[in-house]
Amino acid sequence: MGNVGMGEILVIVIVVLLVFGPNKLPEIMRNLGKAYRVFQDETQKAAKTLREAVEVPATQTPPGPGIIDTPDEAPVGEKPDDPGRALEDT
Secondary structure, three states: OOOOOHHHHHHHHHHHHHHHOOOOHHHHHHHHHHHHHHHHHHHHHHHHHHHHHHOOOOOOOOOOOOOOOOOOOOOOOOOOOOHHHHHHHO
16 A cells, blocks of 8 residues: 555546546645645644754753762862861871
8 A cells, every 4th residue: 555656646537537527627736735735834833843842952051960069179168178187187
């Protein structure tokens, strides 16, 4: 299913001509073209909206665990250790 050859297309065109007649065929094809164009536009809008919703803007910082103290910094409220004091404790 899905493989349509030239023979099948010719049969479909002949049936459409017999059912609708040659006078209605241009109007039907025009309406099908408009409907296809609207469908494409709406599909592109939906894809763009989805893409924008998933993307993280470059200026926005991703959520993280917060501020992490590095070993070089003393935690807030504590004074740095005195090297001379370390010798006294041993």
